[in-house]
Amino acid sequence: MHVLVSGAGIAGLACARELGTRGHDVTVVEHAHHLRLAGTPIDIRGDAVEAADRMGLLASVQRKRIYMSEQTHFVDSAGAPVARLPLAEINDSDDDIELLRADLVRILADALPRTASIHFGDSIEALTDGAGGVDVRFASGRAERYDLVVGADGLHSAVRGLVFGPERHWVRHLGVHFALADLPGEARSAGANAIHNVPGRMAGIFRYAGRAVAVFQFRSEPIAYDHHDLNAQRNILVDAFADHRSWRIPELLDAARADPGFFLTPASQIHLPSWHRGRVVLVGDAGYSPAYLSGRGTSLALTGARFLAEELERCGDDHTAAFARYETRQRPYATAAQNRAHAGRDRIVPATWDAIAARDNALRAAETRAR
Numbered sequence: 001m002h003v004l005v006s007g008a009g010i011a012g013l014a015c016a017r018e019l020g021t022r023g024h025d026v027t028v029v030e031h032a033h034h035l036r037l038a039g040t041p042i043d044i045r046g047d048a049v050e051a052a053d054r055m056g057l058l059a060s061v062q063r064k065r066i067y068m069s070e071q072t073h074f075v076d077s078a079g080a081p082v083a084r085l086p087l088a089e090i091n092d093s094d095d096d097i098e099l100l101r102a103d104l105v106r107i108l109a110d111a112l113p114r115t116a117s118i119h120f121g122d123s124i125e126a127l128t129d130g131a132g133g134v135d136v137r138f139a140s141g142r143a144e145r146y147d148l149v150v151g152a153d154g155l156h157s158a159v160r161g162l163v164f165g166p167e168r169h170w171v172r173h174l175g176v177h178f179a180l181a182d183l184p185g186e187a188r189s190a191g192a193n194a195i196h197n198v199p200g201r202m203a204g205i206f207r208y209a210g211r212a213v214a215v216f217q218f219r220s221e222p223i224a225y226d227h228h229d230l231n232a233q234r235n236i237l238v239d240a241f242a243d244h245r246s247w248r249i250p251e252l253l254d255a256a257r258a259d260p261g262f263f264l265t266p267a268s269q270i271h272l273p274s275w276h277r278g279r280v281v282l283v284g285d286a287g288y289s290p291a292y293l294s295g296r297g298t299s300l301a302l303t304g305a306r307f308l309a310e311e312l313e314r315c316g317d318d319h320t321a322a323f324a325r326y327e328t329r330q331r332p333y334a335t336a337a338q339n340r341a342h343a344g345r346d347r348i349v350p351a352t353w354d355a356i357a358a359r360d361n362a363l364r365a366a367e368t369r370a371r
Contacts, residue, residue: 007153011284011301013108018309020116037102048299071192083363157286186212276323290337
């Protein structure tokens with residue numbers, strides 16, 4: 001079949017790899033002009049490890065493995081450790097793999113077969129789903145018909161918007177925003193990852209692979225802002241921490257102001273009653289974003305791509321049956337990941353001083369019992 005995949009992120013590249021190796025002619029369209037390599041380390045967990053193995057990528061993934069999360073401490077205003085974040089709360093098992101997002105993107109892109117290609121600098125503008133295929137008009141002006149369209153274009157999916165309706169109908173804000181900024185001055189510094197809390201806020205420093213980043217989270221209702229206006233996003237972050245000057249918060253905010261790659265996003269989930277309609281199907285965050293708080297978005301992208309390709313192979317030309325079987329297999333994973341995000345929010349961003357103290361006391365007691 002002639003398949004169009006929207007998005008060249010992890011979900012889109014995994015779909016292109018899995019569908020292409022099964023003989024389908026796959027075109028990936030990506031709005032950016034290159035692969036997007038920025039971002040903090042990601043995790044491959046649980047059954048997604050097996051999915052990576054079945055995709056023939058596990059050896060390459062393991063060679064790029066890092067260990068950023070093994071030492072993460074909550075610290076007080078003076079920077080003294082007050083509790084440690086247990087590794088068991090981060091990973092499902094010792095088989096889970098952490099690696100740089102850029103490395104996984106490159107691994108997937110390098111594994112694309114000849115039957116899959118990427119078109120950068122373009123995007124889907126309109127879709128018309130008919131009995132014989134999907135007619136697609138692109139922003140560049142070109143038009144083409146495809147047998148299937150896969151929306152793998154992330155939380156703000158254009159494909160989902162065109163086929164399922166406005167994002168506001170499906171998005172569920174979890175009451176937290178996340179921000180990230182580069183810390184070049186800390187890049188070679190040794191030490192554990194550090195998290196400092198004030199009520200409803202966290203600021204942290206995470207080190208990995210010779211890099212360091214400032215990480216922020218803050219509780220908030222949905223905020224309307226231009227996703228392309230970095231200064232507006234920086235101002236949102238600065239305002240959120242305006243009354244808090246403890247630990248290294250002022251210094252980390254300065255880094256956010258200076259970083260041209262500064263990133264801000266709400267922690268949001270996508271909840272759809274179905275992930276497919278006609279000849280269009282959604283994979284990854286486009287269909288079932290669990291929010292970064294779950295730490296399972298990458299794993300869902302890999303299992304989703306694998307299950308979709310397997311079911312299309314089993315069902316032949318019956319894409320309707322294949323889509324339904326894909327959803328039956330993937331939905332339990334998506335539901336479990338989305339449910340875990342709430343616990344992650346309460347652990348990392350306690351709402352009050354009492355909640356912060358209770359968290360720290362519970363972690364210290366658990367560590368004492370484990371000795």
